[in-house]
Amino acid sequence: MTFHQVEHPLLVIPGPIEVSDDVLFANASPSQSHMSKSFTETFGNTIRMFRQVLVTERGQPIITAGSGTLGWDMIASNLTEPGDDVLVLNSGYFGQSFSDCLEAYGAKVTHLKAPIGQFPSREQLAEALKLKKYKMVTVTHVDTSTGVLSNPQMVSEVVRQVSPDTLVIVDGVCSVGSEEIRMDEWSLDVVMCASQKGLGVPPGLCLVCVSERAIHLVETRKTKISAYFASWLNWLPVMRGYEQGKPVYFATPPIQLICALYTSLKAITSRPIEERWSKHKEASLDFKQFVTNELGLKQVPNDPSVAANSMTAIYFPDGVSAPDVIPKLFEHGIIVAGGLHKEIKDKYFRIGHMGITAIDTTRHELEKVKDTLRNIFTAIGHAAKTTD
Amino acid sequence: MTFHQVEHPLLVIPGPIEVSDDVLFANASPSQSHMSKSFTETFGNTIRMFRQVLVTERGQPIITAGSGTLGWDMIASNLTEPGDDVLVLNSGYFGQSFSDCLEAYGAKVTHLKAPIGQFPSREQLAEALKLKKYKMVTVTHVDTSTGVLSNPQMVSEVVRQVSPDTLVIVDGVCSVGSEEIRMDEWSLDVVMCASQKGLGVPPGLCLVCVSERAIHLVETRKTKISAYFASWLNWLPVMRGYEQGKPVYFATPPIQLICALYTSLKAITSRPIEERWSKHKEASLDFKQFVTNELGLKQVPNDPSVAANSMTAIYFPDGVSAPDVIPKLFEHGIIVAGGLHKEIKDKYFRIGHMGITAIDTTRHELEKVKDTLRNIFTAIGHAAKTTD
Numbered sequence: 001m002t003f004h005q006v007e008h009p010l011l012v013i014p015g016p017i018e019v020s021d022d023v024l025f026a027n028a029s030p031s032q033s034h035m036s037k038s039f040t041e042t043f044g045n046t047i048r049m050f051r052q053v054l055v056t057e058r059g060q061p062i063i064t065a066g067s068g069t070l071g072w073d074m075i076a077s078n079l080t081e082p083g084d085d086v087l088v089l090n091s092g093y094f095g096q097s098f099s100d101c102l103e104a105y106g107a108k109v110t111h112l113k114a115p116i117g118q119f120p121s122r123e124q125l126a127e128a129l130k131l132k133k134y135k136m137v138t139v140t141h142v143d144t145s146t147g148v149l150s151n152p153q154m155v156s157e158v159v160r161q162v163s164p165d166t167l168v169i170v171d172g173v174c175s176v177g178s179e180e181i182r183m184d185e186w187s188l189d190v191v192m193c194a195s196q197k198g199l200g201v202p203p204g205l206c207l208v209c210v211s212e213r214a215i216h217l218v219e220t221r222k223t224k225i226s227a228y229f230a231s232w233l234n235w236l237p238v239m240r241g242y243e244q245g246k247p248v249y250f251a252t253p254p255i256q257l258i259c260a261l262y263t264s265l266k267a268i269t270s271r272p273i274e275e276r277w278s279k280h281k282e283a284s285l286d287f288k289q290f291v292t293n294e295l296g297l298k299q300v301p302n303d304p305s306v307a308a309n310s311m312t313a314i315y316f317p318d319g320v321s322a323p324d325v326i327p328k329l330f331e332h333g334i335i336v337a338g339g340l341h342k343e344i345k346d347k348y349f350r351i352g353h354m355g356i357t358a359i360d361t362t363r364h365e366l367e368k369v370k371d372t373l374r375n376i377f378t379a380i381g382h383a384a385k386t387t388d
Numbered sequence: 389m390t391f392h393q394v395e396h397p398l399l400v401i402p403g404p405i406e407v408s409d410d411v412l413f414a415n416a417s418p419s420q421s422h423m424s425k426s427f428t429e430t431f432g433n434t435i436r437m438f439r440q441v442l443v444t445e446r447g448q449p450i451i452t453a454g455s456g457t458l459g460w461d462m463i464a465s466n467l468t469e470p471g472d473d474v475l476v477l478n479s480g481y482f483g484q485s486f487s488d489c490l491e492a493y494g495a496k497v498t499h500l501k502a503p504i505g506q507f508p509s510r511e512q513l514a515e516a517l518k519l520k521k522y523k524m525v526t527v528t529h530v531d532t533s534t535g536v537l538s539n540p541q542m543v544s545e546v547v548r549q550v551s552p553d554t555l556v557i558v559d560g561v562c563s564v565g566s567e568e569i570r571m572d573e574w575s576l577d578v579v580m581c582a583s584q585k586g587l588g589v590p591p592g593l594c595l596v597c598v599s600e601r602a603i604h605l606v607e608t609r610k611t612k613i614s615a616y617f618a619s620w621l622n623w624l625p626v627m628r629g630y631e632q633g634k635p636v637y638f639a640t641p642p643i644q645l646i647c648a649l650y651t652s653l654k655a656i657t658s659r660p661i662e663e664r665w666s667k668h669k670e671a672s673l674d675f676k677q678f679v680t681n682e683l684g685l686k687q688v689p690n691d692p693s694v695a696a697n698s699m700t701a702i703y704f705p706d707g708v709s710a711p712d713v714i715p716k717l718f719e720h721g722i723i724v725a726g727g728l729h730k731e732i733k734d735k736y737f738r739i740g741h742m743g744i745t746a747i748d749t750t751r752h753e754l755e756k757v758k759d760t761l762r763n764i765f766t767a768i769g770h771a772a773k774t775t776d
Contacts, residue, residue: 003391008418016419016643027644028416030396031404031590033723065592066453069639070617077615101616196640202419204453204592204642226614227465228489229458249728251457252584254592255404256415257645335421340637 003028009330010365013337014144014174014311014352015197018365019264026263027202027256034255035247042262043242043253049265050207053176053199053273054191056183059209062235063261065254066206068173070230071192072101074208075138075169077227078218079190082106084135087128087166091119091150092143093341098171105226107135116344117302119150122158129162136167136189141175145340146300147313147350149179153186160187167214173197176207177268178280178310178354189214195257198280198310200264200355204257276359277309283358283366284309287351290370295377300341300348311352317382321346324380325373332372391416397718398753401725402532402562402699402740403585406753407652414651415590415644422643423635430650431630431641437653438595441564441587441661442579444571447597450623451649453642454594456561458618459580460489462596463526463557465615466606467578470494472523475516475554479507479538480531481729486559493614495523504732505690507538510546517550524555524577529563533728534688535701535738537567541574548575555602561585564595565656566668566698566742577602583645586668586698588652588743592645664747665697671746671754672697675739678758683765688729688736699740705770709734712768713761720760 003025011018032039043063050061062074080086083106088099090113099109112120112128120128129137139155142148156168167189172181176191177198183191189211196203210218210232218225218232225231234250241248268276288307291297291314300313316325322338326349329336337352339345357365391413399406420427431451438449450462468474471494476487478501487497500508500516508516517525527543530536544556555577560569564579565586571579576599583593598606598620606613606620613619622638629636656664676695679685679702688701704713710726714737717724725740727733745753 003416005416005418008420011419011421013421016422016640018419024416024418024644028391028393028412030393030412031399031406031584032396033399033401033725034404034591035725036723065455065458065594065642066617067639067642070453073615073617104612104616104619105614194640196419202642202644203422203640204645206453224492226493227461227618228492229454229461230615230617231492251455252404252582252591254453254455254590254642254645256412256590257592257642335424337421337423 009333009335010368011335012351012353012357012365012369013335014350015354016203017197017200017352017355018357019200019202020267020356022267023201023260023264027260029256029259032255034253035249039255040242040245040247043258044245046258046262046265047239047243049269050209052269053265054181054183054209055185055273056209058212059183060215060236060239061207061209062232062239063205063207063258064235065204065257067203068171068192068194068206070206071194071208072098073227073230074206074232075190075192076102076105076107077225077230078232079167079214080105080107080135081221081223083108085110085132087112087134087137089120089125089137089139089150089155090114091140091146091148093145094140094143094171094173098138098140116146116341117148117300119148119306122154125155125158126162129159129166134163134166136169138169138171140171141179141181142308142310144174144311147308147311148301148306149308152181152188156186156188167217174308174310177276178358179308180277183209195261198354199261201260202257204254205261279359280309280354283353284312287312287353287366287370294374300344310354311350313348313350315348320380320382322349325349325376328376329372334369334372397721397723398756399723400739400741400745400753400757401723402738403742404591405585405588405740405743406745407588407590408655408744410655411589411648411652415648417644417647420643422641423637427643428630428633428635431646432633434646434650434653435627435631437657438597440657441653442569442571442597443573443661444597446600447571448603448624448627449595449597450620450627451593451595451646452623453592453645455591456559456580456582456594458594459582459596460486461615461618462594462620463578463580464490464493464495465613465618466620467555467602468493468495468523469609469611471496473498473520475500475522475525477508477513477525477527477538477543478502479528479534479536481533482528482531482559482561486526486528504534504729505536505688507536507694510542513543513546514550517547517554522551522554524557526557526559528559529567530696530698532562532699535696535699536689536694537696540569540576544574544576555605562696562698565664566746567696568665571597583649586742587649589648590645592642593649667747668697668742671741672700675700675741675754675758682762688732698742699738701736701738703736708768708770710737713737713764716764717760722757722760
């Protein structure tokens with residue numbers, strides 16, 4: 001049987017994203033035992049391929065049912081002990097929520113907050129690191145609320161220079177699979193994400209990858225981990241077991257979602273990962289040029305160097321608001337997202353361009369979005385600029 | 389398109405279980421926004437139908453990505469404060485693991501442990517409750533490691549009599565959807581389960597249902613909840629929002645799995661829930677009679693009154709072990725589970741009979757299992773008894 005997914009409106013929010021028929025068909029795999037040879041092989045290969053996506057040889061993937069939010073719990077509960085200082089590089093809604101999670105586990109959070117649309121500079125970070133000894137620095141690679149792209153490589157360079165033992169934690173929820181990440185080369189300690197964005201899988205998985213240094217820290221911490229499902233000490237034997245072909249039980253894995261992830265990672269790793277990053281960059285650049293040149297609209301990130309390649313956050317022009325645009329896109333079968341950052345919530349909207357929507361240009365999905373936006377803005381009197 | 393799942397061996401372990409084509413097809417639903425009208429309606433109805441399965445009007449369902457194990461974290465982190473005493477009625481592996489989880493959050497656990505194959509008596513429970521004031525009593529409804537069926541109604545009666553404020557927590561991972569549970573009538577405070585057993589959905593969901601008393605306790609606790617993803621304070625507004633048709637964001641829900649659960653619950657609630665319990669009971673009784681009368685084998689539960697209706701745990705006869713039976717079943721396209729309880733691990737095997745395998749007799753799945761077992765035991769020299 002050739003499986004084709006049901007016809008549906010085009011989903012171009014910054015996650016969940018459109019997924020391929022192959023991936024959805026894998027999500028409809030028949031029941032199988034979590035201890036079976038076939039599932040063990042699938043899970044083992046999934047773990048190995050996830051390493052390739054992060055360009056790491058030494059990182060330990062941990063893949064469980066959950067979401068990106070659970071990834072924060074894992075980081076907070078395993079890597080901080082009550083009273084530990086954490087520096088959160090805050091570029092939007094998700095930096096704030098990560099911080100709430102860290103505080104739930106007793107960490108003391110200091111924010112290094114950039115104005116909306118910006119990211120803290122190398123100098124600001126170096127200065128902050130000199131003032132206090134931090135257990136970890138967290139960076140939201142792409143803050144889905146603002147579309148601001150941070151620079152984990154720069155963050156890690158500064159940390160290794162000023163405070164070499166401090167862990168570098170990357171929230172890659174809206175970047176893994178779409179933005180350049182080199183876990184080993186950049187000396188990152190944790191990269192975490194979820195399944196429903198750049199990895200092109202339905203939501204329901206939490207994925208983290210942990211450095212040797214971070215694992216050593218978990219294994220030698222003074223206080224007990226005050227969590228059970230989130231404790232990496234419970235998951236490490238499971239992940240190592242599946243990778244070695246010997247299933248270990250802790251909690252029943254989300255079998256069909258792992259099969260879906262396996263299918264997506266097979267497609268992703270069939271080509272060099274650099275090519276995937278470039279394709280996302282090209283699609284993003286093209287879309288952003290359209291927004292600037294044809295719609296004449298401003299983006300939330302205040303400079304192209306801090307604008308994500310996975311999504312675009314666009315300010316409405318004066319006198320226009322969400323109800324003028326979003327329902328009209330919906331009438332044309334296109335679903336985008338409204339604002340999320342509370343300070344500017346009603347002033348902008350967000351479009352995701354990740355996975356097959358970005359890289360498979362034969363689907364013409366972003367063309368359709370551009371054409372429809374052009375028509376809508378022309379019709380409501382914001383005449384499109386011509387590019388010549 | 390009519391969807392048919394791929395041909396595969398018959399899975400009769402005590403979860404994951406066989407799921408219907410409709411449910412798997414729903415698990416392959418196309419991407420949709422978690423904030424959309426259509427998904428909000430699906431999620432809201434799913435929450436309402438889950439209440440029906442537990443025969444509760446006042447219980448508050450919380451449905452998230454995860455597994456049964458995460459349900460333990462939710463109970464431990466929300467309902468206990470460090471130092472609180474908890475009484476664990478321990479009838480196997482899962483009572484022990486639940487206890488490990490409670491201790492991770494600082495609870496002090498007392499075990500009321502029955503010998504393998506048994507469940508603590510009314511008198512033992514009453515006595516234990518008189519010795520110490522417990523914050524909660526936990527009971528594993530069906531311990532998947534032993535197939536022992538406990539009696540949450542009796543537990544609750546004794547608790548309400550001897551220590552009325554103590555919470556009654558039911559781990560219903562291997563019972564919800566297959567065993568009788570009446571949350572309101574029995575005065576249960578939490579019933580928790582996962583998706584891959586009696587509810588007939590792929591694994592990947594954690595489902596809990598919380599009484600008004602338990603919610604009041606969470607909202608008035610003295611210490612902060614030391615968890616974020618597991619904190620019900622974060623999920624309550626989300627669940628209430630979706631049920632009222634107004635989506636609220638905390639973490640991206642596992643959309644496709646919720647669609648699958650919706651589809652399964654629609655089928656389950658299309659008939660009186662009592663009928664579903666009876667059908668599981670009939671299937672179980674028939675299978676257990678076959679084990680006793682035709683195979684002449686002993687079960688792990690030492691009396692029919694403490695034997696689950698969702699599964700059967702069977703001791704091998706003397707001189708026979710797992711490698712004599714399990715691979716032969718596999719050759720005939722049948723997958724069963726080995727032992728799990730460490731004290732008797734190699735001495736028994738387990739067969740699940742939940743969901744469509746138990747209630748849709750036109751599938752003839754349990755007939756196939758019985759025929760194959762009969763042939764295998766005859767061939768290895770354990771001649772089947774005749775029933776006359």
